[in-house]
Structures are given as C-alpha cells and as structure tokens.
Amino acid sequence: MSRKETAVIECSHCGGSEEMEVWHAIVGADDPDLVVSLLRGEINRTKCTGCGKEIIADVALLYHDANLHFSALYFPFHQVAHPEFKKQFRADGTFAPEGISRDELPDSLSHPHMVFDMNELRRYITFRYSLLPAGKQGDERKEGNA
Numbered sequence: 313m314s315r316k317e318t319a320v321i322e323c324s325h326c327g328g329s330e331e332m333e334v335w336h337a338i339v340g341a342d343d344p345d346l347v348v349s350l351l352r353g354e355i356n357r358t359k360c361t362g363c364g365k366e367i368i369a370d371v372a373l374l375y376h377d378a379n380l381h382f383s384a385l386y387f388p389f390h391q392v393a394h395p396e397f398k399k400q401f402r403a404d405g406t407f408a409p410e411g412i413s414r415d416e417l418p419d420s421l422s423h424p425h426m427v428f429d430m431n432e433l434r435r436y437i438t439f440r441y442s443l444l445p446a447g448k449q450g451d452e453r454k455e456g457n458a
C-alpha cells in the first residue's frame with residue numbers, strides 16, 4: 313500500500329518551513345495518477361511560500377510493482393553512513409527491514425533496485441515499463457523520459 317505522511321519541511325533557502333505531503337512508499341498499481349506525478353518529478357517537493365524557491369523533502373522512497381515483480385528503493389546518500397540505514401540490510405545487500413520476517417517480504421521487495429538519486433529512480437521505473445509490450449504501457453508511464 314502506498315504510504316505518506318504530512319510533515320513540516322524546512323526551506324534550505326530562507327529557513328522558513330512548509331507543511332507538505334511526504335511519500336515514503338508508492339505501489340504502482342494502487343494509484344496511476346500518483347505514478348504520473350512521481351515520473352514527472354512532482355513527488356516530495358513543494359514551493360516555499362516564503363521565498364518562492366523549491367523545497368524538497370529528501371526522504372527514502374520505495375516503489376513497488378507487485379504485478380511486474382520489481383521494486384526500486386531511493387535512499388538519500390547521506391543516510392548511508394547512518395547505523396539505522398545499515399540495519400535494514402544484510403551483508404549480501406538483501407533488504408531486510410526490522411520487524412518484517414523474510415516470509416512476509418515478497419522476493420521482489422527483498423532485492424529492490426537501489427538508487428541514490430531521485431532522477432535515477434524515475435528513469436529505472438520508466439525503463440521497466442518501457443519493456444512492456446506495446447499497448448500495455450499506460451500513457452502516463454511515458455512521462456518520465458523528460
């Protein structure tokens with residue numbers, strides 16, 4: 313299930329803050345409009361009402377498509393050194409978040425395609441959908457080429 317929260321994010325330009333929707337997980341089949349927004353680069357960002365510049369909520373984001381059996385996981389690279397980050401993985405790179413047993417985690421989720429750049433996340437998802445036979449690709453999924 314797609315998962316979001318409302319959070320107050322500080323503007324790195326003026327020090328003001330904005331309340332905004334922050335997505336942590338997106339399930340492809342749940343909400344096609346949300347996938348469109350993700351591929352357009354509109355997720356987890358908003359305009360600062362103080363200075364007009366862009367505020368980006370730089371948080372981890374998991375994308376999962378259960379039908380196509382793939383997942384992709386974005387992590388802000390500065391979090392990689394954090395012990396809490398490392399606790400979510402085994403030494404072999406398997407994603408094994410605490411509190412979720414191996415049996416509960418579908419194979420497509422235990423080996424997510426890891427990226428450390430949101431644009432790379434969008435490109436990877438676009439690439440995966442581009443492999444679908446013509447006619448099975450939603451028009452919205454072609455938007456990520458920009």
Ligand SMILES: [Zn+2]
Nearest residue numbers: 323326360363
């Ligand atoms: Zn600002």
